Amino acid sequence: MPAVLGFEGSANKIGVGVVRDGAVLANPRRTYVTPPGTGFLPGDTARHHRAVILDLLQEALTEAGLTSQDIDCIAYTKGPGMGAPLVSVAVVARTVAQLWNKPLLGVNHCIGHIEMGRLITGATSPTVLYVSGGNTQVIAYSEHRYRIFGETIDIAVGNCLDRFARVLKISNDPSPGYNIEQMAKRGKKLVELPYTVKGMDVSFSGILSFIEDVAQRMLATGECTPEDLCFSLQETVFAMLVEITERAMAHCGSQEALIVGGVGCNLRLQEMMETMCQERGARLFATDERFCIDNGAMIAQAGWEMFRAGHRTPLSDSGITQRFRTDEVEVTWRD
């Protein structure tokens, strides 16, 4: 019954989680929130993480009711993500692994999301839509790899939403995406935006440029409200995501879809995906904000799978990496 400690801090959320045999024993998290109109920079984010990580670690152990000796393995995010924040978390993981003489495991952040999604929802072999501020991929498992069927060719959908929020100076607390979602519910007018699906892939940077431009003009003339723009942006980008997910499901003959990543918290996205799934006779799985949003337990869960399958990360190989493709990892823990 291995108990795994997981550290996550690749973007502005820092979390430490404990998982044992499919049970999440602890999952505390803190978010670095910047003022409206601004985004989070790597150095400041790393500083935030360094200030709170040790308290979070203590909280996790206390909440789980475990001591360091009860932990069997230390998992941490090896990548992808932002450099300085990743390093800040990795050095703590390496240090406690050595202090407590426990094996270390570097985990792919995207796989952390997938494994937690599978654990929490019980989905067997879904087509996964992974959407967050840093990543946008459609993934399906095949022969020991999480294969990328489609992805953004420029920025992540969450990045598009977050940067649009800055233009309107929407609050980043608790997250810009959440606040856009609330405003979108009050939107009435659909503003036509570019729709950029490219085969299996999507593009968002053009939509962002367009809507930044449109926002200036239309808000000045009163042609639409900020709520209308939030609504229009969501409807457009979410429809694109539904399309590429459906395309992948059709290729794979898949009857299950799973949404993971911070943007997966969005209820409108879930609603649109559900409509598509019902039309295909497929089942949709999604998690709540505890597990959609970056968290330590998801790293612990992926670490748990990897640990049981015999993976280990020697200290000399434990360097973080900002680029880390989902299909680089050999998924030996699945058939």
Place this chain on the structure above:
Amino acid sequence: MQAADADAGGPAGGADNSLEGRGQGGCGGLCSAGTEAAVAGAAPRVPRPQHAPGPGGDALSTAGRPETRVHIFALGVPFPSHLEAEIACASLAPDREPHGGIVEKQLTVTDSVLAIRWRAENSRLLRISIINFLDQLSLVIRTMQRFGPPVSR
């Protein structure tokens, strides 16, 4: 701790005519016997040499570009034991420096001292690397203080 000499192929000692002439080596001092590793003050100041102005120019215009000098910085961090120094080294060594190989650093452990030696031609990137390293080092030390001492092997 030791003051590092400038291994640069250029003139020895202080005759460096770069605008950032202190780049010949800092002495990050770890004077306390405890586990608290603090950098004691700034690098010792090198007296600015006097230059005869070149033809039609003043001292500044004859100065070499700071980026073309090799700068060395050495830091020594004492730990309570050899094992703890090794732990800190193994925690801090794996992550590669950004910007390709412009700034190089090497970590070594001798007895219970972790020694780090930087070498760079770009003084700005060197400074950034040192500051970032000190932040991560501080975190490692706080981790060891709070969750140590190391269990017996």
